[in-house]
Amino acid sequence: MKKVFGFIFSLSLLFALFIPASSVSAYTGGLTNGKLWNIGSDSNSVSSTTPLVTDNDELTYYSLPASSQSQSINDTLWISFDHPVDITSYKIKAESTTSPTQVYFIDVYGQATYFTPDVSGTLKTINKNKISKISFQQGSGNTKKIYELDFFGNESTFDTPTLTGALNGSAAELSWNNVLGAPAYSVKRSTTPGGPYQTIATVTGITYADSTVEVGQTYYYVVTTVNGTAESVNSNEVSVSVVDPLVPTLNVVIDKEKIKVGEQFTSDIVLQNVSNIYAEDFKINYDSNLLNYVGFEEIPGYKVYNQPTDEDGKLRFIIASQGEQYGINGEQVILKLKFTGKETGIAKVDALECRIADTESEYDLGEESCTEDTIEIEGVKDVNRTGEYTLVDLAIDGFYYGKTADQTDHTKHDADQAGDTNINDDDLVYIVSEILKNPNYPLNA
Incomplete structure (x- = not known):
């Protein structure tokens, strides 16, 4: 009989080892698991802290008092994050009473939203972005037991700067x-x-x-x-490009950081750190796969005396000053080149080599003294950002007609389709051309 009893005891012990205790539930892996929650009269004050709601044990709890206007009553349970988070789900186990628990989310912009959570201890989906703080409060009534809680998600990603x-x-x-x-x-x-x-x-x-x-x-x-x-x-x-401030250089300076396909920009050619220079002979290379060469604009007092030929993205210019007063000392823009964006990507305009002359000698500028500049080319987006052009896009620009791009709603619309900062016929003509190309927009379909 003793042997049977011993066997039963051993079997019971074995089951105890392999069956998890009912007091433990899986709240691990979340953003607040194992962290201390603050206790205060509001979500900015701390009178004490508690680990009881994040210890993964449903038998322990914190008793949250009913909400009160009194600063002497610690009716708020709250936590802040070192880094803003995007919350995708939550799991909360709390006492179910007639007085609902409110969960407040405060984002990085100081905006607060709240909701009444499910407190059954099951995983629930929620979408809250760039959250820096979470707090709990409940309505009138008695205290409420908060057994376990956790929120799940990831650290927030912010927009890309220019x-x-x-x-x-x-x-x-x-x-x-x-x-x-x-x-x-x-x-x-x-x-x-x-x-x-x-x-x-x-x-x-x-x-x-x-x-x-x-x-x-x-x-x-x-x-x-x-x-x-x-x-x-x-x-x-x-x-x-880092150049010696005393060394003559030929610089390429693009006037914009970003354009759309089809939009025009200017690239200044600048001679710098020189004295009494009256003639220049140089080559420019540009990304012909991404850019269209439109032509050049002369600067008064500095004339192009050759016939530049575009040879697969390479251009040569020979320039002379027109008079003694146009000798270059220090820094001078000697030419403006015009391009338009052909395809999306990062395009480069590069000064390859240069020779300059005063009235007695000529000098070659080394590769390190001939600089380059880049510009980003973006694809044109339809006006209301649906992914295709329809009559709605045309209607929106018809609404904005006569305004500048700054006067349109950038949060919803890309009205400046022509890239000239004004909403006019150029934009509407472009939109119609794109509508006619759209296979998903047959008339009266």
């Missing part, structure tokens, strides 16, 4: 637009167009000066928004 860059003295000065809510920015650099890039700084501001550059080198920069382990895609790439 980058600009230029050489200032011996440093590459970078700047970008402020991305609302972004905690920080990562500045990345390469000596090769398109990367690979190395992170050289993480900053909270919207400017950065890279003083570690070397004379004679061209650097390529991008910037991203960062939020803990989450990071946006790379911004547009900008190049900065």
Whole structure:
């Protein structure tokens, strides 16, 4: 009989080892698991903390008092995140009473939203983005037991900034637009167009000066928004060529950072750090796969005396000053080149080689003294961003007709289809041409 009893006891022990205790439930793996929740009279005050709602044990709990206007009653349970998060689901086990529990989400913009959660302890889907704080309160009544809770998701990704860059003295000065809510920015650099890039700084501001550059080198920069382990895609790439301030250079300076397909831009050709120069002979190379060469515009006092021929993206110009007063000293724009975007991508305009002359001698500028610049070309989007052109797109631009692009609703519409900042016939003509190409838009179908 003793042996039978021993066997039964052993079997019972075995079951106890393999059957999980009813007091334990799977709330692990979430954003707040194992963290302390703050207790206070509101979501900005802390009187104490509790681990009882995140200890993965449904037998322990925190008793949340009914909401009160009194600052002496700690009726709020709250937690903040080191990095904003996107919440996709939650699991809450709480006492079910007639007084509902309210969960408040506060995002990085200070906006608060709330809802009444399911408190059965089952996983529920929810969509809340860029959340920096969560708090609990309940309505009038008695205290409510909060047994376990957790929220699931990932650190938020913020929009990609637009980058600009230029050489200032011996440093590459970078700047970008402020991305609302972004905690920080990562500045990345390469000596090769398109990367690979190395992170050289993480900053909270919207400017950065890279003083570690070397004379004679061209650097390529991008910037991203960062939020803990989450990071946006790379911004547009900008190049900065570092030249000796005393060495003559031929610089390419594009007037825009980004255009749409079909939009025109200007690339200035600038002679810099020279004295009494009256003639120039140079070659320009551009990405003929991405750009169309439109022509050139002469600068008063500086005339092109050859007939430039476009040879698969290569152009040669021979320029002379028209009079003693047009001798170049210091810095001077000597020519403007016109291009339009042909295809999407990052296009480059590059000064390949240059020879300059004063009235006694001529000098060759080395490769490091002939710079380049890049521009991003985007595909044109339909006006209401549905992915195809229809009569609705035409109607929207008809509504905006006569306005500037800044006077349109950028959050909903891309009304400036022609890229000239004005909504006029050029935009409507383009939209109609795209409607006629749309196979999903047969008339009266």
